[in-house]
Amino acid sequence: MVQQSPLDAPIAAADVLHERYAGRLPDALEDLGGPERGAVELPLHIVWSGLRTYDLDRPRQCMGLYRTVLAEGQRDDIVRFLNRDLLLAQWPMMRIMISRHVREAWESAFPELEHGASAAG
Template sequence: MVQESSFGTTPSVADVLHERYAGRLPGALEDLTGPEHGRVELPLHIVWSGLRTYDLDRPRQRMGLYRTVLAEGQRADITHFLNRSLLLAQWPLMRTMISRHVREAWETAFPELEHQASAAA
């Protein structure tokens, strides 16, 4: 949706957020080659306060890492820290815990995520 203003047309907040997250997406889910196990430390440009080291073998910490990287990571971070198999396995629950803008960008680009969520329901 585009809004008129005294300065011309202005994209809606939803459009801006969708473009922000869509611009960070990998080319394919197969590009997500991050680790499946062990401890991962996120850099400061992704998480600037609080927990920075996550244990992928602990489901809550793994979910926290994925939510953080999806929201704050750039494309290189996403492909480096996220793993295709783990993302697919967690998606049915995780999609309810992330912003609508992140969820829509990912499910629009990768319909298999939405199918994964439907199959788990």
């Protein structure tokens, strides 16, 4: 019988996704220095089709931008386009609209998100 080494063990897709999103996280929520108001145009490497310019003063567009950047943005994009206060304010609703892998990566790194969501819901 051949023994399997830990390096030969299959990697679960959920683990790969969690690591992908966890690797993009800022060091602290305070690093999120994105705009609080106005129009924001996302680059093509984040949004390659459809709406690229979002009005942060329109709640649905603001939520759309945040969902898109959380799912598709790299660390520099997240810090550049997301704002700490807007993220905290939107998180209770947004957390049910994003993938489980994104949500778990963010809430495990930043427990204040999960606690804020519990308090709001």
